Amino acid sequence: SQQGEEDPQALSIQEGENATMNCSYKTSINNLQWYRQNSGRGLVHLILIRSNEREKHSGRLRVTLDTSKKSSSLLITASRAADTASYFCATAPTNAGKSTFGDGTTLTVKP
Amino acid sequence: EAGVAQSPRYKIIEKRQSVAFWCNPISGHATLYWYQQILGQGPKLLIQFQNNGVVDDSQLPKDRFSAERLKGVDSTLKIQPAKLEDSAVYLCASSYRRVAGGAVQYFGPGTRLTVT
Numbered sequence: 001s002q003q004g005e006e007d008p009q010a011l012s013i014q015e016g017e018n019a020t021m022n023c024s025y026k027t028s029i030n031n032l033q034w035y036r037q038n039s040g041r042g043l044v045h046l047i048l049i050r051s052n053e054r055e056k057h058s059g060r061l062r063v064t065l066d067t068s069k070k071s072s073s074l075l076i077t078a079s080r081a082a083d084t085a086s087y088f089c090a091t092a093p094t095n096a097g098k099s100t101f102g103d104g105t106t107l108t109v110k111p
Numbered sequence: 112e113a114g115v116a117q118s119p120r121y122k123i124i125e126k127r128q129s130v131a132f133w134c135n136p137i138s139g140h141a142t143l144y145w146y147q148q149i150l151g152q153g154p155k156l157l158i159q160f161q162n163n164g165v166v167d168d169s170q171l172p173k174d175r176f177s178a179e180r181l182k183g184v185d186s187t188l189k190i191q192p193a194k195l196e197d198s199a200v201y202l203c204a205s206s207y208r209r210v211a212g213g214a215v216q217y218f219g220p221g222t223r224l225t226v227t
Contacts, residue, residue, distance in 0.1 A: 101154045
């Protein structure tokens with residue numbers, strides 16, 4: 001089964017609104033990463049948060065990590081139509097050397 | 112710097128035929144990954160190389176899939192014979208080094224395979 005699972009599966013918002021998506025995982029991790037995938041393209045790395053960090057910012061992105069709940073959230077503020085994409089979390093368990101991807105959240109931002 | 116290159120971008124074959132995909136990682140990246148991404152799902156790791164050695168191929172269907180990374184640079188992934196369920200996007204990624212905690216990966220555009 002997947003280590004990380006994103007929620008919701010799909011999200012539709014208006015331009016200018018904030019978008020929040022969540023990732024839950026099962027085992028202890030070293031880090032958690034968020035990636036974006038535009039339709040027909042490869043994945044692009046957005047942000048990495050380590051297990052000893054609680055919050056991280058990058059431009060309009062804010063990522064939080066709660067290791068006690070084994071969950072993370074990605075907040076995109078003031079969304080734009082160009083943010084329309086699928087967003088994946090990738091978790092790196094402490095007992096393995098690889099990251100595992102969830103099935104993603106598909107975000108649609110309407111102009 | 113140049114990104115991860117993959118070819119071809121699209122491929123249509125009939126079941127039981129063979130197909131090969133090529134990947135050239137970012138220069139200097141020691142770790143190379145091949146993923147299979149079925150429509151509506153996240154990428155699933157097929158094989159991971161560190162230089163020219165395999166470090167993880169636990170999810171590679173070895174009866175029909177093979178991969179190599181000669182000289183520790185570019186890599187090829189082959190499917191022989193293909194099945195209908197192999198229809199997917201095959202993504203190649205690379206990272207600077209293998210990190211126990213999970214490295215940042217840089218992805219190519221992928222090859223979309225359709226098996227009819």
